[in-house]
Amino acid sequence: xxxxxxxxxxxxxxxxxEAQLRKGALEMAALASLWGGRLYGLEIxxxxxxxxxxxxxxxxxxxxxxxxxxxxxxxSEWVEAEAGxxxxxxxxxxxxxxxxxxxxEAWNNFSRGLxxxxxxxxxxxxxx
Amino acid sequence: xxxxxxxxxxxxxxxxxEAQLRKGALEMAALASLWGGRLYGLEIxxxxxxxxxxxxxxxxxxxxxxxxxxxxxxxSEWVEAEAGxxxxxxxxxxxxxxxxxxxxEAWNNFSRGLxxxxxxxxxxxxxx
DNA sequence: GCAACATACCTCGTAATGCAATGTATATGG
DNA sequence: CCATATACATTGCATTACGAGGTATGTTGC
Numbered sequence: 009x010x011x012x013x014x015x016x017x018x019x020x021x022x023x024x025x026e027a028q029l030r031k032g033a034l035e036m037a038a039l040a041s042l043w044g045g046r047l048y049g050l051e052i053x054x055x056x057x058x059x060x061x062x063x064x065x066x067x068x069x070x071x072x073x074x075x076x077x078x079x080x081x082x083x084s085e086w087v088e089a090e091a092g093x094x095x096x097x098x099x100x101x102x103x104x105x106x107x108x109x110x111x112x113e114a115w116n117n118f119s120r121g122l123x124x125x126x127x128x129x130x131x132x133x134x135x136x
Numbered sequence: 137x138x139x140x141x142x143x144x145x146x147x148x149x150x151x152x153x154e155a156q157l158r159k160g161a162l163e164m165a166a167l168a169s170l171w172g173g174r175l176y177g178l179e180i181x182x183x184x185x186x187x188x189x190x191x192x193x194x195x196x197x198x199x200x201x202x203x204x205x206x207x208x209x210x211x212s213e214w215v216e217a218e219a220g221x222x223x224x225x226x227x228x229x230x231x232x233x234x235x236x237x238x239x240x241e242a243w244n245n246f247s248r249g250l251x252x253x254x255x256x257x258x259x260x261x262x263x264x
Numbered sequence: 265g266c267a268a269c270a271t272a273c274c275t276c277g278t279a280a281t282g283c284a285a286t287g288t289a290t291a292t293g294g
Numbered sequence: 295c296c297a298t299a300t301a302c303a304t305t306g307c308a309t310t311a312c313g314a315g316g317t318a319t320g321t322t323g324c
Contacts, residue, residue, distance in 0.1 A: 177302065199282085222289090274318100289301085
């Protein structure tokens with residue numbers, strides 16, 4: 009029947025999370041960095057760099073933060089610093105918390121899937 | 137001095153593998169699917185779908201296979217099928233094997249990093 | 265006061281990439 | 295010979311990562 013071509017029964021739009029993850033992994037990381045409380049932009053970058061060796065450029069992070077805020081997953085507030093430029097602190101909203109949980113679960117599926125796939129590759133790295 | 141802007145000391149170009157992984161994850165999966173021996177295009181898609189719940193569209197896979205072949209990581213050969221259209225079987229080259237190993241290690245770093253980040257998120261999913 | 269510097273946020277342009285849609289080739293069955 | 299099934303391939307669009315460049319604010323040295 010009609011259904012011919014490019015369609016594994018992936019499920020349409022609602023939760024193509026597995027697909028969104030290959031992308032959204034960075035958004036997920038940004039959300040996750042705020043789990044312990046509010047951080048400001050550069051701080052998020054430094055946090056991810058040190059905690060998970062995810063090195064993101066500012067030109068990557070700021071657009072992500074804006075997107076997440078536009079989606080209502082984050083809020084932001086300006087805070088004066090003792091010195092220098094004021095800082096924009098980001099916090100998770102309730103929606104952000106829920107979304108992060110969903111993404112984290114999807115991430116586990118995705119990454120366990122790949123791990124399974126790579127298992128043979130990393131096995132006994134000698135005879136070959 | 138000059139070094140002001142967008143530069144965490146990421147290491148320049150040679151092996152921004154962590155960066156390449158967020159992308160290249162799909163290329164890695166394609167390579168990994170061939171670890172056990174040659175497969176043809178659609179077969180790779182089905183294999184990934186079943187073994188790791190990675191649902192890739194044909195329009196995604198064929199370009200990837202072409203890229204990998206152009207890089208010398210794969211070879212391909214036409215094989216007549218008993219029925220229908222002939223199949224193009226892909227196999228890993230030595231270079232492909234080595235690259236896959238590198239990617240697999242980088243993947244482990246990357247994914248362990250994210251796992252660490254998400255640990256608190258998935259903890260004790262009740263009181264909240 | 266005013267450079268020079270440091271910190272912080274923001275944005276534009278480009279290249280890459282995932283994918284739906286669409287097309288072609290080959291064979292089988294009614 | 296037309297509909298169907300399998301398989302490979304390409305084009306166009308939307309999204310994205312990120313380098314480069316820019317603006318804002320405050321400090322320190324002269």
